[in-house]
Amino acid sequence: xxxxxxxxxxxxxxxxxxxxxxxxxxxxxxxxxxxxxxxxxxxxxxxxxxxxxxxxxxxxxxxxxxxxxxxxx
Numbered sequence: 001x002x003x004x005x006x007x008x009x010x011x012x013x014x015x016x017x018x019x020x021x022x023x024x025x026x027x028x029x030x031x032x033x034x035x036x037x038x039x040x041x042x043x044x045x046x047x048x049x050x051x052x053x054x055x056x057x058x059x060x061x062x063x064x065x066x067x068x069x070x071x072x073x
Contacts, residue, residue: 007057026052
C-alpha cells in the first residue's frame with residue numbers, strides 16, 4: 001500500500017506503547033486498533049499480522065521535507 005500521497009496518520013497519533021509519533025496502525029480483525037511508532041511497530045507487527053490489517057507509514061521517516069525557496073531581494 002502506498003501512503004506517500006495521503007498519509008492516514010498525523011503527528012497527533014501517538015504510539016500506544018511509548019507515546020512517540022505513530023507511523024504504524026494495526027486494525028484488529030476483532031475490532032479496535034493499535035498505534036505504534038516505527039520502533040515498536042517493528043517489534044510487535046510480525047506477531048500481529050495474522051490478527052490485524054496493517055497500515056505502515058514508516059517510509060515517511062525517510063522523506064526529505066519540502067522547503068520554500070528563499071525570496072530574492
